[in-house]
Amino acid sequence: MTELAGMLDEAAEGFGGLVRAVEPDQWRLPTPCPDFTALGVVEHVVESLIQYADLADAKRFDPELTVGLAGADVFAAYRAAAVRAVGVWSREEVLAAEHSLPWGPMPGRAVLGYLVLEHVVHGWDLATATGQESPFGDALVQAADGIARGLSEQDLRQPYMFAVPVRVPGDAPLLDRLVGFLGRRPSTVD
Structure with missing residues (x-):
């Protein structure tokens, strides 16, 4: 397993822990991502995991894929998608390949970085909405911050991606600075 694939595995474990801890009455709570409830965030991540695993395995990407998890075992659905995606994206030939997406070709390592x-x-959206602590270690957050800041503004700020940056104090925790860079308003912002 490459270092980047290990990061996806770590991120998936942390995210899965958050999903598992959500109380049944919390699934409809709004999140800092204005398009999603707590359940909607998980459905979106599951959609991405399925789409990108299909891209690597079957050379197809369905931008219209929707996953509905209301009434389902949300953790089991997330875990199945995560295990599959981590397995697929741990293969060196998948990382080394260029993948055809609806918006253009993308190197495998860039796809994997985006999933991380x-x-x-x-x-962070799910943890904030449900009153949980972030499970992500400093090294993973630092890697995610580097991935985000390595993307072009055009890629970051296109519709349905990330909002304009929110100013976060320079001495705020790195995760707060990352989510602020991606348009969220952490508690360290007045």
């Missing part, structure tokens, strides 16, 4: 970033940011 998505887990950390949406994990």
